[in-house]
Amino acid sequence: MVDFGIPIGAGxxxxxxxxxxxxxxxxxxxxxxxxxxxxxxxxGLMIIxxxxxxxxxxxxxxxxxxxxxxxx
Amino acid sequence: xxxxxxxxxxRAMKSRLLGxxxxxxxxxxxxxxxxxxxxERTSYREELERAGVQFSGINRVEVAIRNDLIxxxxxxxxxxxxxxxxxxxxxxxxxxxxxxxxxxLRGKKIHAPASxxxxxxxxxxxxxxxxxxxxxxxxxxxxxIDLLATWGVPYxxxxxxxxxxYSETRDMLVLEYAIDTFYFEHALSTLKSRDTEDNRIIREMxxxxxxxxxxxxxxxxxxxRMDREDAKKFFMKGSSELDTETLYSMVKAGxxxxxxxxxxxxxxxxLSGIPQEYVSAExxxxxxxxxxxxxxxxxxxxxxxxxxSIAIPIGYIWAKYAEVTNxxxxxxxxxxxxxxxxxxxALINV
Numbered sequence: 001m002v003d004f005g006i007p008i009g010a011g012x013x014x015x016x017x018x019x020x021x022x023x024x025x026x027x028x029x030x031x032x033x034x035x036x037x038x039x040x041x042x043x044g045l046m047i048i049x050x051x052x053x054x055x056x057x058x059x060x061x062x063x064x065x066x067x068x069x070x071x072x
Numbered sequence: 073x074x075x076x077x078x079x080x081x082x083r084a085m086k087s088r089l090l091g092x093x094x095x096x097x098x099x100x101x102x103x104x105x106x107x108x109x110x111x112e113r114t115s116y117r118e119e120l121e122r123a124g125v126q127f128s129g130i131n132r133v134e135v136a137i138r139n140d141l142i143x144x145x146x147x148x149x150x151x152x153x154x155x156x157x158x159x160x161x162x163x164x165x166x167x168x169x170x171x172x173x174x175x176x177l178r179g180k181k182i183h184a185p186a187s188x189x190x191x192x193x194x195x196x197x198x199x200x201x202x203x204x205x206x207x208x209x210x211x212x213x214x215x216x217i218d219l220l221a222t223w224g225v226p227y228x229x230x231x232x233x234x235x236x237x238y239s240e241t242r243d244m245l246v247l248e249y250a251i252d253t254f255y256f257e258h259a260l261s262t263l264k265s266r267d268t269e270d271n272r273i274i275r276e277m278x279x280x281x282x283x284x285x286x287x288x289x290x291x292x293x294x295x296x297r298m299d300r301e302d303a304k305k306f307f308m309k310g311s312s313e314l315d316t317e318t319l320y321s322m323v324k325a326g327x328x329x330x331x332x333x334x335x336x337x338x339x340x341x342x343l344s345g346i347p348q349e350y351v352s353a354e355x356x357x358x359x360x361x362x363x364x365x366x367x368x369x370x371x372x373x374x375x376x377x378x379x380x381s382i383a384i385p386i387g388y389i390w391a392k393y394a395e396v397t398n399x400x401x402x403x404x405x406x407x408x409x410x411x412x413x414x415x416x417x418a419l420i421n422v
Binding site: 027028030031032033034035037038039042 | 078
């Protein structure tokens with residue numbers, strides 16, 4: 001019998017991280033677009049700032065992977 | 073509306089505003105031409121070049137900074153176009169319509185030349201430069217009110233209603249009070265419809281303006297020894313801190329010292345810091361200047377408010393207004409050879 005709790009837990013860990021990243025990037029992206037419109041020289045900095053929330057989804061992925069290893 | 077985008081843009085625009093060191097640099101310049109040379113290295117360059125086609129010297133600076141201010145305000149309105157926020161910001165920009173109409177009426181009453189009246193206007197509201205020029209061309213106060221009514225401008229209503237009283241007394245305060253009351257009542261009633269953080273911010277700014285207008289009236293009534301009962305009808309309602317009763321008791325105090333004592337428990341206690349010689353000489357221009365500075369400071373301090381609210385556009389509007397006013401003061405003082413010490417005192421220090 002497969003334990004569905006483990007893949008569901010992994011899915012939640014990854015999915016919530018991705019959602020958090022999406023919300024954060026939408027706000028940062030909008031603000032970044034506004035800043036670049038006025039100051040094009042900040043483009044490089046904005047790319048970095050938009051990328052920072054990616055850590056959330058990466059951490060979610062790592063946790064999900066660790067959970068999935070339990071299945072093996 | 074996406075405040076993250078709009079406010080980031082406005083903050084970027086704010087970073088281009090000229091700081092205190094640059095203003096000091098302008099103060100140290102010997103004449104208007106060297107001020108223009110310095111300003112040409114800033115964001116004013118484009119407008120200075122345009123104005124340079126028709127004007128030179130002080131007029132070039134005046135026209136350029138005025139057009140730059142209008143362009144900045146129009147840009148902000150463009151960012152937030154279509155939303156509820158546009159209506160809120162328009163409420164604040166309409167104060168310049170009221171100010172312009174009052175300036176034109178005052179100018180016409182004292183038969184000031186059209187060019188002088190136009191120099192004092194800031195077409196940042198809904199009445200653009202063309203409309204204001206047409207108003208200035210009118211021969212008298214009655215013709216201005218009639219033209220506003222023909223255009224369907226709402227401010228014509230309070231002016232028409234009170235014109236009879238004005239023509240009997242020839243007191244401009246009657247018309248000024250009528251238009252101010254109309255503007256503030258309309259703005260505050262618009263804000264009542266929703267109880268949001270944005271509405272609260274705009275209401276706070278409007279109430280501060282009401283307080284400042286009322287305090288100006290109190291100081292003038294005391295200085296001119298006007299009838300105390302008459303004064304009561306010129307107080308505008310809307311503020312809880314300085315209600316009609318408090319203002320009336322200030323008038324009853326009879327002296328500026330007495331009125332200032334009554335302001336001690338309020339946020340206007342800073343007026344007590346005005347030098348005693350101005351108070352004894354009843355030089356209320358010093359009080360008015362201090363109140364103007366307070367309003368500008370309060371507007372600019374909105375930058376410290378919620379970064380995802382209308383506080384940021386409001387803060388920028390006041391910061392830009394302060395900058396343009398300061399440049400105008402510096403250029404005019406340099407033109408007329410005012411000493412640097414007096415020039416620094418005249419600036420809006422923010």
